Every structure is written in C-alpha cells, then in structure tokens.
Amino acid sequence: MNETKVDARFSPGMERIRLAFIEKLAGHALTFVRLCREIEAGQAPRDALREMQLLAHRMYGVAGSVGLPEVGETLRQIETKVQFGLRRNHDTQKILRTVRPHVVNLGRITQAYRYGPR
Amino acid sequence: MKFLAVDDEPLILDVLKSTLAESGYSDVILAETAADALRIAKAEHIDCFIIDIQMPVMTGVDLTAALRAIDAYAKTPILMNTSLSERHHVDQAFAAGATDYITKPLDRIEFATRLRNVRRMISDNSMAEALKQKSNGVFRKAFRLSREFPEIDHMLEFPVFENYIKTLSRKNLLANSLLSIQVENAAKLYTETTIKVYDTVLADIASAISGALSPAKGLFTHTGGGDFVVVLDRLSKVDPESFLCKVRLAMSVLEMDYNMDGIPVPRILLGKQIVPSFFSSTKPALLLERVMDKSTPRATPVVLPSDQSLRAIMFS
Numbered sequence: 001m002n003e004t005k006v007d008a009r010f011s012p013g014m015e016r017i018r019l020a021f022i023e024k025l026a027g028h029a030l031t032f033v034r035l036c037r038e039i040e041a042g043q044a045p046r047d048a049l050r051e052m053q054l055l056a057h058r059m060y061g062v063a064g065s066v067g068l069p070e071v072g073e074t075l076r077q078i079e080t081k082v083q084f085g086l087r088r089n090h091d092t093q094k095i096l097r098t099v100r101p102h103v104v105n106l107g108r109i110t111q112a113y114r115y116g117p118r
Numbered sequence: 119m120k121f122l123a124v125d126d127e128p129l130i131l132d133v134l135k136s137t138l139a140e141s142g143y144s145d146v147i148l149a150e151t152a153a154d155a156l157r158i159a160k161a162e163h164i165d166c167f168i169i170d171i172q173m174p175v176m177t178g179v180d181l182t183a184a185l186r187a188i189d190a191y192a193k194t195p196i197l198m199n200t201s202l203s204e205r206h207h208v209d210q211a212f213a214a215g216a217t218d219y220i221t222k223p224l225d226r227i228e229f230a231t232r233l234r235n236v237r238r239m240i241s242d243n244s245m246a247e248a249l250k251q252k253s254n255g256v257f258r259k260a261f262r263l264s265r266e267f268p269e270i271d272h273m274l275e276f277p278v279f280e281n282y283i284k285t286l287s288r289k290n291l292l293a294n295s296l297l298s299i300q301v302e303n304a305a306k307l308y309t310e311t312t313i314k315v316y317d318t319v320l321a322d323i324a325s326a327i328s329g330a331l332s333p334a335k336g337l338f339t340h341t342g343g344g345d346f347v348v349v350l351d352r353l354s355k356v357d358p359e360s361f362l363c364k365v366r367l368a369m370s371v372l373e374m375d376y377n378m379d380g381i382p383v384p385r386i387l388l389g390k391q392i393v394p395s396f397f398s399s400t401k402p403a404l405l406l407e408r409v410m411d412k413s414t415p416r417a418t419p420v421v422l423p424s425d426q427s428l429r430a431i432m433f434s
Contacts, residue, residue: 013136021129057172061201062129064223065137072223076201 018066021059022113025071028059029110032078032103036096045092052099053082071109077102119240120145120163124155124181125170125199133224134168134199140226141233152176156184159191166236167196168220171207179210186215193243195236261308262342267321272328272337279339283349283406291394296409297348297358298389299327299365304344307382319376319384320344326368330361341410345389352393362388 035052039045056079063072078099085095123134123146131148138146147162149155152173158164167185171178178198185191198211198219208219217239220232264276274282283296301307301323308316320340327338327346336356338348350356366386376383392409 011136011140013139014133017129017132017136020132024129057201058127058130061199061222061224062127062133065130065133069223 025110029107039096074106119165121166122147122164123168124149126173152181171200179214183214195239264342265340270324270328272331274339276339295350296392298409299346300387300389301344302385326365330364
C-alpha cells in the first residue's frame with residue numbers, strides 16, 4: 001500500500017491536504033518517539049506527556065477527515081491513554097507503557113504511507 | 119455566506135475550507151488563533167463561525183463568549199468543532215452561546231446537515247431582522263411625524279409653518295430669527311410611554327413654548343421627534359436663554375405629575391439659533407433646514423435659573 005499516490009476518492013483540494021498531512025505525520029511520528037525517550041529518561045515527563053496528548057489530539061482531527069482512519073484511531077488511542085493516565089495521576093512510566101505500542105504502530109503506519117509496505 | 123473557521127491546526131483549517139468549497143461555500147476566512155478571529159470578526163461581517171474548542175491561550179469557549187458580547191454576532195450561528203474527547207466542553211460551549219457542534223474527524227454527511235441547519239438559521243435570523251427593521255421603520259416614521267395641536271396659540275402645522283417661512287419676504291425674514299428647541303429624551307419618552315401619553319407631553323411642551331412666546335409676536339411648529347422650531351420677532355428682543363427658562367419653568371410645574379405617573383420628565387434644551395443677516399442671501403427654506411439640522415447641535419448646560427432670575431424673567 002502506498003497512500004502517497006493520488007486517491008481518486010478525494011477532490012483535488014482534499015487530496016492535496018491528505019498528502020500534506022502524510023508528509024507532516026512523518027515529522028510528528030519522530031516527535032512522538034522523542035517525547036517517549038524524554039518520559040523514559042524522566043525529563044519533565046508530565047510536560048512531555050501533555051505535549052504528546054495535545055499533538056495526538058490535533059493530528060487525530062485531521063487524520064480521520066482526510067480518509068486515514070487507521071492513523072486517526074492510533075492517534076486517538078495515544079491521546080485518550082495519556083489523558084486517562086494524567087487525570088488519574090498515574091506514574092509516568094506506567095502511562096508510557098500503555099502508550100508506547102501505539103507510538104510504534106504510528107511509526108509503522110507512517111512508513112507504510114510514505115514508502116509503501118516493507 | 120461568509121464563514122470564519124478558527125483552529126490552531128492549519129491542516130484542519132484546510133480541511134474545513136475544502137469541505138465548505140465542495141458544499142458550494144467559497145467565502146471562507148481562516149484564523150489560527152482566537153485573537154486573530156476576533157480581529158477579523160470586528161473588521162468583516164461573518165455569517166457563520168466554525169470554532170475549535172481546544173485552542174491555546176484563548177479557548178473556543180472563551181472566543182464564543184467574546185463573539186456573543188459583540189452586538190452584530192448576538193445571533194450568528196457558531197458551530198463548535200470538537201473531537202470525542204472534548205465532549206465535556208460542549209456544555210460549556212453551549213452555555214457560552216454556541217449554536218451547534220460538529221465532530222472531528224469531519225464527517226461530510228453530518229457536516230452537510232449542520233450546514234443546512236445553519237442556512238435555515240441565517241434565513242430565520244434575516245427574516246426576524248427584516249421584521250425588526252420594518253417595525254423600526256414604522257417606529258421612526260411615527261416618531262418623526264410632526265404633531266399638531268390646533269388648540270395651542272402660535273402653533274402651526276409643520277407644512278403650514280414651512281410654507282410660512284418660504285413665503286417670508288426678505289424684509290420680513292430679517293425681522294425674525296429662528297430658534298430650535300429640542301427635547302433631549304424624546305425617543306425615550308416615545309418608547310417608554312404610550313402614543314397618547316407621548317402626545318400629551320408634546321402638547322404640554324407646545325403649550326409651554328406658546329406661553330413663553332406671549333406676549334411677544336412669534337410662531338412655532340413641531341417638526342417631528344422632540345424638535346420644535348420657533349420664529350421669534352427680533353423687535354421684541356427675546357433672549358433665547360430667557361425663552362428657554364420660561365419654557366422650563368412652565369414645564370417644572372408638571373414635573374411632579376410626570377414623576378407620579380412614571381413618565382420620563384422631558385429634558386428641554388436650546389438648539390440652534392439662526393439670525394438672518396442683511397448680507398446673507400440664504401433662502402428661507404435653507405434657513406429652516408439649517409435650524410433643524412441636529413448634526414452640530416448647540417450644547418447648552420442644563421442650569422436651572424435662580425429664583426431671582428426667574429422672577430426677573432417672569433415680570434419682565
């Protein structure tokens with residue numbers, strides 16, 4: 001699957017946004033990985049988790065709207081798991097353990113969208 | 119129909135713009151912050167807002183409240199753009215004045231339905247506004263109508279007065295001056311009382327003006343609203359300030375009655391005075407227009423005359 005190819009389901013305007021989103025997603029996937037490392041290292045982990053939640057929230061709204069439900073669902077999982085953990089004042093490492101699989105999944109999907117499945 | 123979409127994520131803004139364009143709405147302004155949105159809303163007329171709830175610095179809920187505080191947007195549709203995790207903010211958004219909400223990710227069918235509702239709402243609002251304008255028009259028309267009180271001495275119907283001024287010869291014109299008397303709170307009187315009460319108060323004022331004119335020669339009319347125009351005989355040397363004091367004195371007798379009946383006490387001011395000059399070739403009709411023009415009213419402080427000066431005026 002190589003989603004960077006033009007998708008006929010979308011209008012030219014929406015297709016342009018979809019491709020821009022996929023490009024942007026690659027950068028954001030790296031940001032998620034960096035934030036995971038900061039949390040792991042105990043560098044202001046709560047701030048890093050809040051940043052992660054906000055970023056996931058912003059990208060989730062776009063993903064579903066441009067026809068990338070799988071990305072949207074992964075981002076929603078990240079957002080809700082961080083939100084839940086922070087609200088209940090869970091240990092940051094515990095929150096990270098629930099979030100990390102989704103961050104890994106996001107990286108995998110992003111790679112697939114950009115370069116096709118390996 | 120002009121939209122203003124507000125979201126801190128530029129791609130969401132692009133999605134909204136594109137989706138609106140697909141639905142036939144191409145007039146869409148985008149703003150990434152609430153501050154920008156407020157600035158744009160003040161500069162342009164927006165027909166519908168689409169606002170993200172969760173934005174840094176000023177949230178969508180706060181922005182909604184700020185927009186509702188602007189008279190022009192008291193009824194403008196405001197759609198909140200929210201994701202499932204923000205549902206708990208929706209109540210706050212409605213409390214702040216939101217009209218409806220759409221969910222992220224954007225579902226085109228749902229969005230189209232919401233847009234139809236918006237269209238209907240705008241149409242209803244326009245109809246209500248048109249009716250309001252129409253009734254305001256009726257109000258203005260009725261308020262601006264000149265009144266006539268045939269039983270009051272020296273008072274002419276406005277068209278008759280107008281004709282009278284127009285037909286004044288140059289010599290007669292120079293022998294007269296035009297003075298405008300204004301009821302500052304006439305609109306309040308009109309809106310807060312019945313037509314009958316309003317007319318009675320105007321008749322009281324007209325009677326006071328008539329009394330103030332006697333025994334001097336002069337005529338006056340009600341030109342509409344709270345405005346009267348008096349033609350004063352210059353030979354009788356009536357001072358406008360003293361004339362106003364006489365009118366106010368006559369009205370002060372009625373003040374207690376007005377208060378008891380809950381009627382706003384009319385505040386009577388001196389307007390312009392036009393004294394035709396020998397060297398001026400201004401036509402009488404233009405003189406009347408000038409004295410009636412309230413764009414540059416003469417400000418007169420409301421100072422009640424002392425007993426001594428009142429006595430002097432009354433027995434002069």
